[in-house]
Amino acid sequence: MSTLQMAHDLGDYEDFINLEQFAGHPLAHYVAEVQRIYCADKRPWVIGYSGGKDSSAVITLVYLALLGLTPKLRSKPIFVVSSDTLVETPVVVDLIIRTMKQIERGAQRDKLPITVHPVVPKTSETFWVNLLGKGYPAPTRNFRWCTERMKINPVSDFIKDKVSQFEEVIVVLGSRSSESASRAQVIAKHKIDGTRLARHTTLANAFIYTPIDTWDVEDVWKLLRGAFRYAEEDEIEEWENPWGGNNRPLWTLYMDSSGQGECPLVIDDSTPSCGNSRFGCWTCTVVTKDRAMESLIQNGEDWMLPLLQFRDQLARTTDPEQKDIYRNYKRRTGKVSYQYAKDGEDIAAERKHVPGPYWLKYRQLWLQELLQLEKNLNAQGHTITLITEPELHAIRQHWLKDPNEPDWNDSLPRLYREVYGRDLAWVVDDQSRFDASDAELLDQLAQHHDVEPEMVKKLIELEISLEGLSKRQGVFDKIGSILKQDWGSLEAIQLKQSALQKRNERDMHEEAIDKIEAQIRDVQTLLAHADQISGLLSEVTTDDH
Structure with a gap:
């Protein structure tokens, strides 16, 4: 090592570091660069760890670099952050948890300033709360609502917290130019002249460092394989990493999945998201087929087959021909929505109905199936949580508060009890609330008085929500918003909208006629005035003669 003297801790790895070539340079070149940038200032590092090969290589490189520093130079903290969407592929989750624990133990043993920090999305932003709770349709390429909520926000919040604590941070990522050209272009665009750092695309006072951006995939596996065959001690074997773990399970995972890479730690909109059969969420419906998961099942992880079948069931609901079956005809605003053709598009597609959230009955069915699936997998010996208690x-x-279909039956506790035979500590609403028998009675009364029962239910819900308040500010606006929603069947709403449109067109036509007639009268008046003036002029001329 030329820049900084190698410490005794790296004695076992010196030959490998000095002799093995990576992208045209010995590994010592990259270790020295990491050491130089680490020691250059007091800005802490945040390493993004996704459980895949590239982020594993970055952590290995940084760990080796720290081992090569004297204890006095290991002056600033390094936070290893891993984002768990709560729907990650189970075998990847197990690998990440195991590796994070090994890194933490190794860092404590070697007295390195490395700590591990798993982050998860807020309960309100998880996959199941949005899909089963709010009825969001399964993600597609055109409506990928999951990435920001489940991946970007948790990591961004962690980085922002460290920025507020330390003023500036450096985010270390495993991005490589050969694997993600778009990401390479973004980093190059934000590169700071004269340094190896780039500005974060969205977060102020955060900087990006990509130490292996020039490596190819063979270089990554060379480091992870750990060709420590140069070491004389037999204790150091291939695939061993410096913190005491073993990378062979990671290699096996890639081989079994036939994957083309890992899901990167997504830190902003420019980071390529999953969606090409890479390791990621087992619920991902952005891809047509989850080939990585299919390969894992074919290569021995057949216990995950029910997960794949559940995922495929959700994917089928995104089929344009199936949307109207699974999804409400109204949006969560309570209005029927249409998409209009853009310039140059087929006139036949001028007005296309856009369905809303999933019907409550399907959300109830899928939740029950999910709970049963979780119970079965755990009964088979797998320790797995498919949906958390806070999400439930x-x-x-x-x-209970669904804008279109309020669950007056309060069905979720019953569904949970039917699967698990026990209750959770459900929140008891001490406010007066209508139940299933009340709903049935309302249906009968509404039909008798020719009004929509759903509208009456929403009005009663509003009344209940305002119960006990001395000031009911804006109550009439709230009542008005309910009354203005589209109520009734889709056919009835469309007929009503068609009649309203025709009436508006008729009114506009009559208004246009009235305007034209008024203009004609104005012209006639002007002509009459002109005739009068002409007559007067003629009289004056005659008198003059």
């Missing part, structure tokens, strides 16, 4: 509580509240 949040989903229940969304169902």
